[in-house]
Structure formats: structure tokens, C-alpha cells
Amino acid sequence: MDRLAVACLVALLGFAAAPAEAAPSITLEQAMADPDWIGAPVENPYWSVDGRSVYYDLKRSGSPVRDRHRIDLGDGRDAVVDPAAMAGADGGEAVFDRARTRAAFVRNGDVFLRELSSGRLVQVTRTPDEEAAPQFSADGRSLQYRVGSAWFRYDIAGAIGGPAAIVKAEKDPEAKKPDDLGQDQLRWFSTLRKDKADRDARKQHGEEFAKGDPTRAPLPFYLGDEVRIEGTSLSPNGRWLLVVTSPKAYERGKQGKLQRFVTESGYEEQEDERTRVGRNDPAPQSLVLLDLERHAQHALASEDLPGIHDDPLKAVREENAQRTRALDATKDADSHDAKAKAKKDEGKDEPKTRAVRIVADAEDGGGGGIAWSADGASLAIQIRAIDNKDRWIATVDFDRARLVGQHRLTDPAWINWNFNEFGWERDDRTLWYVSEESGYAQLYAKQPGGKASALTSGRFEVSAPVPSPDGRWFYLRSNAEAPYRYDVYRVAIAGGKLERVTNLRGLQQFALSPDGSRVAALHSGAYVPAQLAVVTIDGGAVRELTDTRTLAYKARTWIEPRIVEVPSTHVKQPIYAKFYQAKDFDASKKHPAVLFVHGAGYTQNVHEQFPYYFREQMFHNLLVEEGYVVLDMDYRASEGYGRDWRTAIYRQMGHPELEDLVDGVHWLEQNAAVDPQRVGVYGGSYGGFMTLMAMFRAPEVFRAGAALRPVTDWTQYNHEYTSNILNTPQLDPIAYERSSPIEFADGLRGPLLIAHGMIDDNVLFEDSVRLYQRLIELHKDDFELAGYPLDRHGFTHADSWLDEYKRIHKLFQANLR
Incomplete structure (x- = not known):
């Protein structure tokens, strides 16, 4: 065993150390209590700019407040950064100049500059605005940053700041031309002609000085009053500003009203709901390139992108x-x-030129899917078709002011909303990007106009690539060892062998140190919330920095889930699942079983990390102690298993996943002595949707179910998620009828619990109410609806959690025991 493996094994054993005495069995009251009794997870770790300390956030017990902590790596001291110390603290996501002599970051909405040689800290801004996106100019002499969609430049030597560009979504007040009557006035009256000539001369004189005098504010750009500015991005060399716009008059769909019944005022109150899918397609976006040196503007049309005129639907x-x-x-x-x-x-709604938008919609006022090279000479933009079938990466030909396609990723189902990272290598001329084109998310690089090369390859995923400071390596997160096991890996900048850096197995995220010699790793275990460690890249030594678990929580023993491969009867890949079974399991008698179905659809719950569903995991412990076995499957649609696993549900949500759940039940019958007449199912959100599909379409398999905050009719869900998978209900009603549980409600045979937060602004409460009415009209028996007046999609009140799970437990006890 190498040093890396030994060090990581020691760390993991330290996490899993057994208590001296076994604690009593978990109760529902304890499992559903405020999770402060477990200990808060570490959040948002980042390095100090000198690499001598690590910062992180930690929630206070009994309070929503997060404290900022700083760990000195020299003496290991962990201290809360109080208000006085905050004045000298570094902020997260620091950027460095090319020579790595200075760093800049945002803290509390203001921009700061740190001189690395002396440690001197300079506060660049102190405003009520939220400054963001600091970057050094290509020559290192100034610092650029953004406020909303406006960009500013701070001269480091002169300590003077001001706008880098002024852009207005309005008409140019000086550009108004006289109509026919005005032309006659100028033709008739020489005094008017002289006054106009004088004004024009003064304007021209002012513009010439504004262009040539660097001490003056720049002239404004006017984009017209028919567009809305969605985002902007300034080139590091200060020459160009890219502006993302959308039509200002774009029609928005009808919004419903969410009703609140339990309020502080004592009166019922309302708030706007989101718009339903297909009722407000995302506004098409356009790109405008502003030449700040020549004060000229150019539209960057998408008409030349390969496949832009195709009709994939x-x-x-x-x-x-x-x-x-x-x-x-x-x-x-x-x-x-x-x-x-x-x-x-016939031919209605067929597209002529497909509408597009930037991959990240720039909702925060930023540029979204935009990447400049460090010298500002190269610009890459990610563009996505609004029909969700294509993603392009294009560069900009500045001389001709046009987009040049560099990469097209097309998918007959939908382009993944993850795995879209891209940027420029240190040479400023090589473009790198992540793509699913092989069937799995992998890293690629290419010279614009040249052929792309795969830097990684295999039946696994890579994400979050970070180039090393010396430009030799990409560091990334990957499940190369097994689909459920994540660590930091690295690959040479030119490609080659994928080298493992950590052996933590439950890596959630990482941050590379400023000198590239270490990684700060946020990692966790099945029963260990996210903790912080530092791993040395050369040698792999692991230094655990935190253990935030409470003594009461660490005193308990838990049933470790076993990750199993369930054979599929429909595809060649196995279905990975977590299997919960008692240590003293008696295979001589038949047992009841519960299938838990994770939410989100596209997420991964079969892994070696602390689950998002940690309450449910404790509930599974309780069920196992009562004689059940529990299976938690990463059905088709789940993340981590490649493109085909993700897109199997295209236009048929609830069908491949149900096949996988049924295969899971058969596996339990064959391998866990499960009584097929006593199988229950439950889950929330997408898991609630799948519970309904299981109870309605396979009632002979699933005898009882609890659908929590479920989608019952996909026409009622949001556009961003649903249109990817089912297109829109106006274009593809077949997909919606095929995928909506309310269409199959007549199949219900067993007892069903529906539980829903009444102020849920994600899956709306009326989803469950409409299904409830449908079941009434179908004359169904043994179903109930539990509403929670003070909770949204993710419950935040322990009382609601407890009531919900008491009902689930009662349902299973009454029907499966």
C-alpha cells in the first residue's frame, strides 16, 4: 500500500472510529430533529492568497448565522474571524495577476487588492453596491471589476478608479435626425444652420478629447430602447466589451398566485408563482461587441453556427x-x-433560424458563458439553442466582427445543464472544454481552427477542471475508480495518464493552493458531514483540519449502506444502489422491503459521501432495526453514469426509472429474502413523482407508497427543467401525457400518502390538490393528503419533518409488517 493510501486510510478510520458503548436505537423524533444535533458541515472552503491558511464557513448551532473560520496551517489554530480580524482577511475566489505578484478578491461586496510580497491589503471599493468578477488587466497595471452590468477600472499605481465603459439601453439623444419639417427649417434659416454646426463641432471636439485623454470618463454607448442588457464582459486588455441583450418587450406568460394561510398578519396572503412550462420560453439573446478604443459597436450574429438552421424537432x-x-x-x-x-x-411552429442564449443566462448581470484569454486577445463564448438540442463554443474574429464556430455538441434528447466548463490555457491560444460527446463528460483541448484532442477518456465523468499555476496540469474531480467514488485527479496539459491525487473516496469539492502544491478537499462519508482536509500533491499526505460532529452524534452506531450492482433487464449497465440490511439478518424468513427514490431525477445518491437525504438515511436505520430491508437506487436519469443513462427518460419520464425500480424489487426477492407481497416505496419531489408512477403503473409490485411534494402533471412544472426532457406541452403533448402521473391515476390499488408543503414555490401545492381531486372522482380508496402550511419544497421546520415521517412510518407499519 503506497503512502497516499495509508494516509487516507488513517484519516477515514479516524472518521469511522466506533464508540466505546453503543447508543440506543435512533427514534423518529431524533432523526427528524433540527440537524444541529449532528454538527454543521463545513462550507465554502478557500485558500488565503499566500497559501498559509485556509478559510471556511460554519453554521452556528441554533442559529442561521454562518461564521467565517480561519485555520493557520503553521500551528493548526482554528479561529473565528471576528469583525476586527475581518478587515485584514482574504476573500474567496481570489484572482492573480500574470506575474503572481498581486491578488484580488471580493469580500462583503467590495473589491480588495493584496500585494503578495509585502502582504499589504488595499481596499479598492467601499460602496453599498455588490462588486463582482475582479480581474487584472493584461499588462497588470489595473484592476477591473463589475457592478451589475457596468465595468470599472482601477489604476493600481495612481489609486484612481472609474468606469471602463458606459452602456445604456436607450436611444442616443444626439442621434435624432430632423423630419421633413426640420429639414425645411434648416434649409430656410441660416441662423439655425449655424447653431447646429456649432453644436456638432463642440460634440466632435469633446469626443476627440474623450478618446485621446485617459483622464476623462469614456463616452457612453447607446444600444437602443428595445433591448434589455442581460450581462457584460470586459476584455483584460481593456479594448473590448461584450454585451448580452434580449428583447425588452418579450412576452411573459401568465403567473398564478400562491396562497399563504398561516401568516404573521392573521390574514391570508398571496405571492406570485413561477410561470409554467411552455408559457414563457426563455427570451432569445443577442451579442453586441463594443470596440472601446474606436467607440464602435458590432452585432455578433449566430447565423453562421453549424446546424443553426436545422430542425431537430x-x-x-x-x-x-x-x-x-x-x-x-x-x-x-x-x-x-x-x-x-x-x-x-401543417408546418406551424417550424423554426426558421433557431433562437439561442448564452449557456449561463447571466442572471447576476455577468457575462455567463464567456471566457477571455489572459491577454484579452482571444474570446470564447458558449451558446445554447433554446430548443436544448445544441451547444456551441465559438470564438470571435475581431477584425471582421463575427463568430467562428469551434465546437458543436448536439444531442437528440437534450444538452446537459452540467459539464459545460471551458476556458483558455496559459498560452492564451489553446481552448479547453468539457464535453459529453463520447457518452461521458471528458476534457478536450484545441487550437481555434484546429482539431480537438481528448485529454481524458473512459467510461467515467470529469468535472471542475482547474489549470495549475505553472500551466503544466489540469486538476479535476472524477469518479474514474468507480461511479460512486469521487476524488481529485490530474492530467498533463497535453493529455496522457489520469493520475490520482487524493484517496478520500467521498470528495465533494476541492480548491488548488496558490502555488499548486496542495489541495484543500471538502470530503465526507456516509455518516460524516462535509469536513476539510489538506492533501499534499507530491506524496499524498493527508491533514484533516476539522471534525464538526457533536459528541452525541459520534456516540451512535449506524448501519453502513452496502453499494450493490442490480442487474438490469433492459440495458447492459447495472443499476447501482445502496442496500441497507441488519448485521444479524435472518435469511430464513421473509422480510418487508422499502424502496427509497431520490429526488431531482438528475442527481446521484449512490456514493460514498454524506447524503443530501441524511434524515432519510437515519429513517432507513430505524426501518432496518424493525425488520425491513431498504434499497436506494440510482435509476436511469441519475447523474454520474454517462449521457445515455441520463437521456433514457427523454419524452418518457417515469418509464425507464420504473423498470429499474421493479428490477430492484426482483433483486431483493432473490438476494435479501424479501416477501414480494410486502414492498413499499417513497420519495420526495422527483422521488414523489416516481412513487406515484410506481403506485399507478405497477400496483402489483408496490403495495404502499408515500409521495412527498410530487410532480403530478408535468405541464404544471417550470420551463427550465421540463422543456429539456419533454420539450414543451404545446409542441409535444404526447410526451407530457406519457409522463404525467395524473394520466395513470386510475391504476391506484394500494394505500397512498401524499404530503406537500403548502407554500412550495418549486413543485406547487396545487399539483397534489389536483391529483387529490382526480382520485376522488375516480372513487379511489385509502389515500390521504397531508399539507404543511409553513413549509416550501425543502422543509425547514422539524415539526413538519416529524409529522411527515410519522405518517410514512405508520403507512408502512400498517401495510407491510
Whole structure:
């Protein structure tokens, strides 16, 4: 065993050390209590700019307040950064100049500059605004930063700041031209002509001085009053400003009203709900390039991107049109109205030029999917089709003011919302990016105009690549060893062998030290919330810095979930799952089983990290102690298993996943002595949706179910998520009917609990109310709806958690024991 493995094993054994005496069994009251009794996880770790200390945030017990901690790596002292010490503290996400003599960061919304040789700290701004995105100029003489969509420049030597560019979404007040009557006035009256000539001369004189005099504020750019500025990005050399715009008059869909019944005022109150899918497609975005030196502006059209004129939804549109025609034909084959409607609808909604947007929508006022090289001479932009089928990376030809396509990622299902990282290497000319084109997220590099090369390859995922300060390596997070095991790896900048840096197995995120010699690793275990360690890259020595667990929590013993591979009867890949079983399991008798279904759809819950569903995991311990076995599956649609696993649900949500859950039940019958007549299912959000699909479409397999905050009809969910997977209900009603549980409600046979927060602004409470009414009208028996007046999608009140899980426990006890 090498030094890296030994060091990491010691660290993990330290986390898993058994208590001297076993604690009593977990109770529902304890499992659903405020998680402060467990100990808060470490959050937001980052390095000091000199690499001598590490900062992190930690929630106070009994309070929502987070304290900023600083650990001195010299003496190991962990101290809370109080207000006085905060004045000299570093902020997160620091950036360095090219020579690495200075660093800049944002702290409490203000920009700071640190001289690395002396440690001197300079506060660049002190305003009520939220400054963001600091970056050094290409020559290192100034610091640039953003406020909203406006950019500012701070001259380091002169300690003077001001706007780098002024951009206004309004008409140029000086550009108004006289109409016919005004032209006559100028033709008739020489005095008016002289006054106008004098004004024009003064304006020209002022513009010439403004362009040539660096001490003056820049002239404003006017983009017109028909656009909204979505984001901006300034080139490090100060020459260019890229502006992302959208139509100001873009029509927004109807919003419903969310009702609050339990309020401080004593009166019912309302708030706006989100708009439903297909009711407000994202506004198309356009790009404008501003030449700050010549004070000129150029539109960057997307019309030359490869595939921009394709219609990837043509087959879907035709399938739905055929069904419509068939339905009309059954009503009246000779109907003149039906024929006229079919002719009218033929070709309707077919796109001519596909609308696009920047990959990250720049909601915070930033540029979104925009990457400048450090010298400002190269610009790459990620562009995504609003129909979700294409993602492009384009560079900008500044001489001709046009986009040049460098990479097209296309998918007949949808482009992943993850794995879109990209940027420039240290040479300022090599573009790197992450792509799923091989079927798994991998790292690529290319010279603009040249051929791309894969720097990593295999049946695993890579994410969050970070170039090393010396430009020799990419560091990244990967599950190369096993789908459920994550660590830091590195690969040479030119590609080659993927080298493992850490052996923590439950890595959540990492930060590379300023000198590139160490990583700060946020990692966790099945029952260990996120903790902070520092790992030396050369040699792999692990230094654990935190253990925030309480003594009461550490005193307990837990059932370690076993990760198993469930054979699939539909695809070649196995279905990875967490299996909970008693240590003294008696295989001579039949046992009841519960399947837990994770939420989000595209997330991963089968891993060696502390789960998002930590309360549910404690509940699984309780169930196992009562004689159950529990299976928690990463069904198709889950993250971590490649593109095909993700997109299997395209236009058929709830179908491949249900096949996987049924395979899980069969595996339990064969391997865990499970009584097939006593199998229950539960989950929240997407897990609640899948619980409904299981209870409605496979009632012979699942005898009882608890659907928590479930989607019951996908036409009622949001656009950003749903349109990726099901297109829109206007274009693809077949997919929505195929995927919505309310369409299958007549299949319910067993007892069903529906639980939902009544002020849920994600999956709306009316989703469950509408299903409840549907079940009433279908004359179904043994179903109930529990509403929680003071909770949203993610419950925050321990009372609600406890009541919900008492109901789930009662359901299973009454029907599966």
C-alpha cells in the first residue's frame, strides 16, 4: 500500500472510529430533529492568497448565522474571524495577476487588492453596491471589476478608479435626425444652420478629447430602447466589451398566485408563482461587441453556427401532428373543418433560424458563458439553442466582427445543464472544454481552427477542471475508480495518464493552493458531514483540519449502506444502489422491503459521501432495526453514469426509472429474502413523482407508497427543467401525457400518502390538490393528503419533518409488517 493510501486510510478510520458503548436505537423524533444535533458541515472552503491558511464557513448551532473560520496551517489554530480580524482577511475566489505578484478578491461586496510580497491589503471599493468578477488587466497595471452590468477600472499605481465603459439601453439623444419639417427649417434659416454646426463641432471636439485623454470618463454607448442588457464582459486588455441583450418587450406568460394561510398578519396572503412550462420560453439573446478604443459597436450574429438552421424537432412535431390528425379522423373522417385545421396547422411552429442564449443566462448581470484569454486577445463564448438540442463554443474574429464556430455538441434528447466548463490555457491560444460527446463528460483541448484532442477518456465523468499555476496540469474531480467514488485527479496539459491525487473516496469539492502544491478537499462519508482536509500533491499526505460532529452524534452506531450492482433487464449497465440490511439478518424468513427514490431525477445518491437525504438515511436505520430491508437506487436519469443513462427518460419520464425500480424489487426477492407481497416505496419531489408512477403503473409490485411534494402533471412544472426532457406541452403533448402521473391515476390499488408543503414555490401545492381531486372522482380508496402550511419544497421546520415521517412510518407499519 503506497503512502497516499495509508494516509487516507488513517484519516477515514479516524472518521469511522466506533464508540466505546453503543447508543440506543435512533427514534423518529431524533432523526427528524433540527440537524444541529449532528454538527454543521463545513462550507465554502478557500485558500488565503499566500497559501498559509485556509478559510471556511460554519453554521452556528441554533442559529442561521454562518461564521467565517480561519485555520493557520503553521500551528493548526482554528479561529473565528471576528469583525476586527475581518478587515485584514482574504476573500474567496481570489484572482492573480500574470506575474503572481498581486491578488484580488471580493469580500462583503467590495473589491480588495493584496500585494503578495509585502502582504499589504488595499481596499479598492467601499460602496453599498455588490462588486463582482475582479480581474487584472493584461499588462497588470489595473484592476477591473463589475457592478451589475457596468465595468470599472482601477489604476493600481495612481489609486484612481472609474468606469471602463458606459452602456445604456436607450436611444442616443444626439442621434435624432430632423423630419421633413426640420429639414425645411434648416434649409430656410441660416441662423439655425449655424447653431447646429456649432453644436456638432463642440460634440466632435469633446469626443476627440474623450478618446485621446485617459483622464476623462469614456463616452457612453447607446444600444437602443428595445433591448434589455442581460450581462457584460470586459476584455483584460481593456479594448473590448461584450454585451448580452434580449428583447425588452418579450412576452411573459401568465403567473398564478400562491396562497399563504398561516401568516404573521392573521390574514391570508398571496405571492406570485413561477410561470409554467411552455408559457414563457426563455427570451432569445443577442451579442453586441463594443470596440472601446474606436467607440464602435458590432452585432455578433449566430447565423453562421453549424446546424443553426436545422430542425431537430421535426420528427417530434410530425409524430404529434399525425396523432392529432388520427384523433380528428376518428371524430369525423369527412369533416371539412378537420381537414382545414390540418392544412392550417401543417408546418406551424417550424423554426426558421433557431433562437439561442448564452449557456449561463447571466442572471447576476455577468457575462455567463464567456471566457477571455489572459491577454484579452482571444474570446470564447458558449451558446445554447433554446430548443436544448445544441451547444456551441465559438470564438470571435475581431477584425471582421463575427463568430467562428469551434465546437458543436448536439444531442437528440437534450444538452446537459452540467459539464459545460471551458476556458483558455496559459498560452492564451489553446481552448479547453468539457464535453459529453463520447457518452461521458471528458476534457478536450484545441487550437481555434484546429482539431480537438481528448485529454481524458473512459467510461467515467470529469468535472471542475482547474489549470495549475505553472500551466503544466489540469486538476479535476472524477469518479474514474468507480461511479460512486469521487476524488481529485490530474492530467498533463497535453493529455496522457489520469493520475490520482487524493484517496478520500467521498470528495465533494476541492480548491488548488496558490502555488499548486496542495489541495484543500471538502470530503465526507456516509455518516460524516462535509469536513476539510489538506492533501499534499507530491506524496499524498493527508491533514484533516476539522471534525464538526457533536459528541452525541459520534456516540451512535449506524448501519453502513452496502453499494450493490442490480442487474438490469433492459440495458447492459447495472443499476447501482445502496442496500441497507441488519448485521444479524435472518435469511430464513421473509422480510418487508422499502424502496427509497431520490429526488431531482438528475442527481446521484449512490456514493460514498454524506447524503443530501441524511434524515432519510437515519429513517432507513430505524426501518432496518424493525425488520425491513431498504434499497436506494440510482435509476436511469441519475447523474454520474454517462449521457445515455441520463437521456433514457427523454419524452418518457417515469418509464425507464420504473423498470429499474421493479428490477430492484426482483433483486431483493432473490438476494435479501424479501416477501414480494410486502414492498413499499417513497420519495420526495422527483422521488414523489416516481412513487406515484410506481403506485399507478405497477400496483402489483408496490403495495404502499408515500409521495412527498410530487410532480403530478408535468405541464404544471417550470420551463427550465421540463422543456429539456419533454420539450414543451404545446409542441409535444404526447410526451407530457406519457409522463404525467395524473394520466395513470386510475391504476391506484394500494394505500397512498401524499404530503406537500403548502407554500412550495418549486413543485406547487396545487399539483397534489389536483391529483387529490382526480382520485376522488375516480372513487379511489385509502389515500390521504397531508399539507404543511409553513413549509416550501425543502422543509425547514422539524415539526413538519416529524409529522411527515410519522405518517410514512405508520403507512408502512400498517401495510407491510
